[in-house]
Amino acid sequence: MNGLDAAITQYIDPYYLRIMILLGINIILALGLNLITGVTGQLSMGHAGFMSIGAYTSAILSMQFGFSYLMALLAGAAVAAFFGFLIGIPTLRLEGDYLAMVTIGFAEIIRVFFLNFEPGGKAVGLSGIPQHTNFITVWLIALLIIALNTRLLKSRMGRAFYAIRENEIAAASTGIDTTRLKILAFTAGSFLGGLGGGLYSHYMYYINPQDFGFMKSIELLNMVILGGMGSIPGTILGSFILTLAPEMLRIVAEYRLLFYGALLVILMIFRPNGILGDVRIYDLKKRWGRKEVKTCQS
Amino acid sequence: MPVLTLEGISQEFGGLRALDGVNMVVEEGEIFGIIGPNGAGKTTLFNIITGIYVPSEGDLIFKERRINRMATHNIARLGIGRTFQNIRLFNKLSVLDNVRVGSHGISRSGFFKSLLGLPSMLREEKEIKSRAEELLELVGLYDKKMEYADNLAYGEQRRLEIARALALKPSLLLLDEPAAGMNSGEKVELMKFIEQIRQEMKLTILLVEHDMSLVMTICERIAVLDYGRKIAEGPPEEIKNDERVIQSYLGVGA
Amino acid sequence: MFWEQLLNGLTLGSTYALIALGYTMVYGIVQLINFAHGEIYMFGAFAGLILVSFFGFNLIAAMLAAMLFCMLLGILVERIAYRPLRGKSSRLSALISAIGVSIFLSTLMALMAGTNTHRYPEVIAHQSYHLGSLDLSLMQILILAVSALLMIGLQFMVQKTRIGKAMRACSQDLDASYLMGINVNRVISFTFAVGSALAAAGGVMVGVYYNAVWPYMGMMAGLKAFAAAVMGGIGSIPGAMIGGLSLGIMEIMGVAYLSSSYKDAIAFGMLILVLLIRPQGLMGQKISKKV
Ligand SMILES: Nc1ncnc2c1ncn2[C@@H]1O[C@H](COP(=O)(O)OP(=O)(O)O)[C@@H](O)[C@H]1O
Ligand SMILES: [Mg+2]
Numbered sequence: 001m002n003g004l005d006a007a008i009t010q011y012i013d014p015y016y017l018r019i020m021i022l023l024g025i026n027i028i029l030a031l032g033l034n035l036i037t038g039v040t041g042q043l044s045m046g047h048a049g050f051m052s053i054g055a056y057t058s059a060i061l062s063m064q065f066g067f068s069y070l071m072a073l074l075a076g077a078a079v080a081a082f083f084g085f086l087i088g089i090p091t092l093r094l095e096g097d098y099l100a101m102v103t104i105g106f107a108e109i110i111r112v113f114f115l116n117f118e119p120g121g122k123a124v125g126l127s128g129i130p131q132h133t134n135f136i137t138v139w140l141i142a143l144l145i146i147a148l149n150t151r152l153l154k155s156r157m158g159r160a161f162y163a164i165r166e167n168e169i170a171a172a173s174t175g176i177d178t179t180r181l182k183i184l185a186f187t188a189g190s191f192l193g194g195l196g197g198g199l200y201s202h203y204m205y206y207i208n209p210q211d212f213g214f215m216k217s218i219e220l221l222n223m224v225i226l227g228g229m230g231s232i233p234g235t236i237l238g239s240f241i242l243t244l245a246p247e248m249l250r251i252v253a254e255y256r257l258l259f260y261g262a263l264l265v266i267l268m269i270f271r272p273n274g275i276l277g278d279v280r281i282y283d284l285k286k287r288w289g290r291k292e293v294k295t296c297q298s
Numbered sequence: 299m300p301v302l303t304l305e306g307i308s309q310e311f312g313g314l315r316a317l318d319g320v321n322m323v324v325e326e327g328e329i330f331g332i333i334g335p336n337g338a339g340k341t342t343l344f345n346i347i348t349g350i351y352v353p354s355e356g357d358l359i360f361k362e363r364r365i366n367r368m369a370t371h372n373i374a375r376l377g378i379g380r381t382f383q384n385i386r387l388f389n390k391l392s393v394l395d396n397v398r399v400g401s402h403g404i405s406r407s408g409f410f411k412s413l414l415g416l417p418s419m420l421r422e423e424k425e426i427k428s429r430a431e432e433l434l435e436l437v438g439l440y441d442k443k444m445e446y447a448d449n450l451a452y453g454e455q456r457r458l459e460i461a462r463a464l465a466l467k468p469s470l471l472l473l474d475e476p477a478a479g480m481n482s483g484e485k486v487e488l489m490k491f492i493e494q495i496r497q498e499m500k501l502t503i504l505l506v507e508h509d510m511s512l513v514m515t516i517c518e519r520i521a522v523l524d525y526g527r528k529i530a531e532g533p534p535e536e537i538k539n540d541e542r543v544i545q546s547y548l549g550v551g552a
Numbered sequence: 553m554f555w556e557q558l559l560n561g562l563t564l565g566s567t568y569a570l571i572a573l574g575y576t577m578v579y580g581i582v583q584l585i586n587f588a589h590g591e592i593y594m595f596g597a598f599a600g601l602i603l604v605s606f607f608g609f610n611l612i613a614a615m616l617a618a619m620l621f622c623m624l625l626g627i628l629v630e631r632i633a634y635r636p637l638r639g640k641s642s643r644l645s646a647l648i649s650a651i652g653v654s655i656f657l658s659t660l661m662a663l664m665a666g667t668n669t670h671r672y673p674e675v676i677a678h679q680s681y682h683l684g685s686l687d688l689s690l691m692q693i694l695i696l697a698v699s700a701l702l703m704i705g706l707q708f709m710v711q712k713t714r715i716g717k718a719m720r721a722c723s724q725d726l727d728a729s730y731l732m733g734i735n736v737n738r739v740i741s742f743t744f745a746v747g748s749a750l751a752a753a754g755g756v757m758v759g760v761y762y763n764a765v766w767p768y769m770g771m772m773a774g775l776k777a778f779a780a781a782v783m784g785g786i787g788s789i790p791g792a793m794i795g796g797l798s799l800g801i802m803e804i805m806g807v808a809y810l811s812s813s814y815k816d817a818i819a820f821g822m823l824i825l826v827l828l829i830r831p832q833g834l835m836g837q838k839i840s841k842k843v
């Protein structure tokens with residue numbers, strides 16, 4: 001594995017390598033949020049809060065308590081999941097935008113907490129985090145998460161999550177315990193948020209509470225919505241575009257964010273359900289199939 | 299044996315008394331009709347039976363078990379399935395998935411089993427799918443199983459809701475205006491269909507419907523609601539000739 | 553000391569309320585969290601600043617002009633970024649569009665004015681009045697008076713005028729209002745205009761009072777004002793007023809008596825607490841969903 005990594009670092013330009021690693025991390029983070037918002041329909045605007053919990057927890061555990069990389073990652077994710085669970089219990093009874101507000105508030109509180117958190121270096125942040133995260137680890141984990149997510153969403157549980165998003169009352173009438181499943185989705189999504197945070201802190205070497213502000217949450221939310229709510233390929237595509245967009249937009253230098261903002265508006269006007277919003281492999285097949293039939297007849 | 303007993307059910311919304319001391323006993327295996335003008339409280343009654351509202355007063359007994367205050371999903375798991383007057387499908391799920399979700403209450407595989415893809419979960423998935431396909435066959439939607447639910451025509455959506463409710467293997471089925479928006483041919487089909495599933499699936503059916511001929515044809519007993527009160531109950535012939543019913547309801551159309 | 557803090561809290565709170573009103577009115581009608589609203593407030597602050605510094609406007613004239621400018625800006629934003637989405641997409645895509653506008657506007661201002669903090673020239677005398685042991689600055693009096701005036705005016709408009717009635721009808725049921733022949737698009741434009749004007753007034757006054765205007769000032773103020781709107785019960789106009797005032801008071805009191813390093817957390821902590829106790833917000837109606 002180390003050999004492989006050495007080979008990769010030798011042959012791939014560090015700039016692209018960095019983008020690919022960040023892409024892998026973003027995919028994990030966005031898939032977590034997708035589970036909460038895209039699939040289950042619970043608008044969360046504070047995903048970066050869970051990310052920061054994972055980032056700080058795992059960094060402190062590996063720096064000060066000698067945790068191995070994997071254990072630190074898992075512990076960070078577990079602590080984030082625990083907070084997701086705690087927050088989830090009372091708040092998931094709130095409807096729609098009230099929930100959104102509470103998630104914003106929670107993430108802000110977490111950020112202010114870390115701004116005042118001695119072991120995390122307060123506003124200065126935490127530096128000297130071992131750089132364990134590399135291309136291989138990120139993508140191994142990302143592929144695993146993608147596979148597990150795919151399996152989950154095709155299962156009884158996954159369908160129940162979608163059903164809650166589509167119509168909560170009808171879902172309950174089929175025997176779905178909507179509250180419990182919403183909490184479950186929130187916990188699992190926070191777990192992935194924490195996992196992504198841990199990967200991030202062990203890659204960046206240095207973290208600071210401002211890395212996990214409201215804009216980060218929004219960026220993650222954009223990834224989920226832009227690609228197509230609830231769809232795994234959509235979320236991956238959204239992560240891809242929004243990880244690359246800032247890089248591509250470097251040519252326009254300081255106008256970068258201006259374009260980014262405009263891009264969001266334009267995309268929503270022309271693809272309101274996200275880029276892959278209503279696209280299903282089944283429909284594509286059918287369309288191609290029909291074309292064949294037509295050419296046969298003509 | 300009574301399947302469902304309502305004892306003095308009342309429901310208040312703000313100042314409005316949508317239901318007022320309703321008593322009712324539904325016997326096993328019968329098709330029981332509930333009629334009454336718009337706003338009489340029929341849908342509210344269904345919402346109380348399925349735990350969406352907690353009744354302000356009264357008791358609700360299903361198979362010798364008190365179910366008022368029980369959560370909607372637990373009531374469903376006891377075997378009470380329903381459809382909605384204003385259709386509530388999972389619009390952005392396929393027709394097949396709508397029915398598969400319907401069996402949630404009678405299947406087991408949880409979160410971790412699903413993640414790991416254990417054999418027992420895969421076996422259950424197969425069962426769920428084949429049963430869903432059978433039900434789609436039964437309601438004549440098999441060919442559309444991959445369509446999004448909201449792409450179906452209105453009548454098809456109503457049938458899909460019934461298939462979804464049946465996926466729960468209910469012993470009591472609540473149908474809220476299943477014939478709304480159907481033409482007379484479709485209504486005849488629907489009547490046959492309701493009779494068929496009652497026989498084959500050993501169902502007790504509670505039916506809210508505006509179409510008088512439909513109700514009078516297939517219901518063994520009928521209760522009439524008016525302004526939240528039950529003003530009559532009995533077999534169709536009796537209801538047809540009841541003074542108060544004619545005055546407050548049937549008279550309007552006649 | 554306590555009364556002094558209460559006064560400071562009321563002053564801050566009335567600016568939150570002015571911004572919160574825009575959120576709540578728009579939300580009440582189109583169920584959109586207008587994330588660009590904070591940026592409208594920021595543009596208002598800058599518009600006032602420019603008029604005062606370069607065109608010699610006095611404070612009140614600058615405020616009125618900034619309000620007018622932001623009305624147009626609000627209408628423009630709605631036209632370009634929200635209207636094309638209305639009816640054909642989920643509320644979440646409209647939300648993303650709003651976020652896009654917010655990023656666009658704050659970056660635009662950062663490009664034009666730089667990211668530094670700008671200061672208003674002295675537009676109002678540093679004069680204070682004594683009310684018993686209480687020190688009231690002229691600016692505080694102005695903020696309280698102007699906010700009160702605007703809120704009373706708003707309440708009058710919503711309750712008594714034709715357009716106000718149309719607004720209320722639209723917030724009850726947009727589709728039904730349309731069927732009844734109300735020009736829904738006009739009402740929505742008008743709502744954005746009014747909300748933006750109130751935010752602009754808030755922006756100018758905050759800019760002068762705290763003597764600081766910068767391109768990213770809209771974000772935190774916007775978040776807190778939204779929190780205030782939600783706390784009061786989103787969609788409710790009196791709710792936004794009460795939510796804004798109580799948030800301002802709680803924040804100032806929290807800083808005074810607890811800790812200033814947790815300033816931003818206090819507002820959100822209180823909000824969460826309120827929602828846990830009263831999920832529909834302070835003044836919100838508890839709606840039992842019809843099934
Ligand atoms: N959630 C609710 N909140 C307030 N009023 C309601 C609610 N649900 C039903 N109602 C009222 O209760 C009455 C009975 O309604 P409903 O049961 O839907 O009538 P039906 O189904 O017989 O036409 C109506 O006046 C209706 O407006
Ligand atoms: Mg009804």
